[in-house]
Amino acid sequence: MVKTLDQKNLIKTTSTEYKNLMQILMTNNINILDLVKQEDSEFNSIINKISEGAKSNFLISQILKRCRIIILQEMNGQNLLSYLLYKIRNEVIKAQLSSNIQNLNALKTNNGALPFENLPLFMNPKSYNSELSNLIHAINDFNDRKDELFARKIKNETITNKKIFNDINNLVDIEKINIYINNFNKKLDYPTYKESELFIYKEKYVYMHIFLETTLQIMDELNKKSLEIPIDYNAFIIDSLNNNSSTLNIENESKRKILEMLFKNSRIALIYGPAGTGKTFLANVVSNIFDNFEKIYLSTSNSAIQNLKKKMQARTKHYLVQYLVIFVTKKW
Known part of the structure; x- marks a missing residue:
């Protein structure tokens, strides 16, 4: 001191x-x-x-x-x-x-x-x-810094709950949210502070710029990595389902439809849902379909990753440089 x-x-x-x-x-x-x-x-x-x-x-x-x-x-x-x-x-x-x-x-x-x-x-x-x-x-x-307290809550809620968008209805002082956001953003007068700006999405959610921006950057990097595999993901999965359905052991028609739609519009698949809905099962099926490719498993905690790896039956090819990215989470 x-x-x-x-x-x-x-x-x-x-x-x-x-x-x-x-x-x-x-x-x-x-x-x-x-x-x-x-x-x-x-x-x-x-x-x-x-x-x-x-x-x-x-x-x-x-x-x-x-x-x-x-x-x-x-x-x-x-x-x-x-x-x-x-x-x-x-x-x-x-x-x-x-x-x-x-x-x-x-x-x-x-x-x-x-x-x-x-x-x-x-x-x-x-x-x-x-x-x-x-x-x-x-x-x-x-007590005169309620806008900062509000921003602190948004940051902590995002980190704790792993959710970028915070439902306005779950926040306190709903009628003052716009005031808090405007006052807080005005204080961010240094360039390095701007990443913490708060925004409202569709008049229903509050989010902090840095979390959305970082997530988009990660998604972009994952997408670039997925493009290293010169195949049509969706066609590859459908072909595997048609020719190896007994080996893949898919008896549930709803899960089959999910797999058929998984890569229809993107080369990145997000598997999410509450416990017991079949996230690990689907991840395992996709891993087996892409058996000859190295996989990256992403989740929100190391324990979840370790649990997922234990349940994966697919082999891992370490000598390939291509990656299939599988993101498994309970929340999105």
Whole structure:
């Protein structure tokens, strides 16, 4: 923390000031952020107690006074400083440091610390995921940043539920969603922030640009990879079904129709549905049909992939460079 404030001298844990500070924090059950936000009279009293018995320097007292000015006067750097004072962890503080750049007022921080300062309820300090419970206590205008909270929810819902499009009816404050989105997007004034823009799709869903864009890029790469196989997928499957139906063991007519339609309009097949609907069965049939091609199995978790691989009966040809891409998931 001393380096963040560009102080040259290091605080010694054996100093009188340090011992007095630790005693005050433990006795009053407060953290350093609580301390610097005390009323003037109480703060000055605490500073006097910290300095009591100290022979010179008064480094800790100077640092606390400086932190207090930055936070109470709402100077640039207040959000990051408040969070670091509330959640003092050396590895978090070190990740924000810069040896020669003063990005946030007089704080020596690197560029990676800037996003959190500007959007503290949505962005994270560099190399650290901030907890909402800590942000509630650390950020002064927490309740005035509902647009950031909304964006945070969309991001977390997308990551947790593996769904790009979030149903508006499942979100809170439905009548304010457009306001939240507009306010949040206006804050994304840096080019690198734009990837987090929020949009409404068909007046029913909210999505974040980066998730849709990344998914489309992945699909594009998969499509390019699938084009390396110089055959008509759909015709190949239908021919295999007609000539090897007994070997493939397809007794269910509905599953046969699914297989016949699987690659009719695309060289990428998405197999999705709840448990027990036959996702693994279909993936296994397709794998057997394309027995002489190497396969890539994609899913939303490693355990699902391992389970899928155990149940696959098809052989894997490692010497071929072509790929058949099979994406198996419960949700899409």
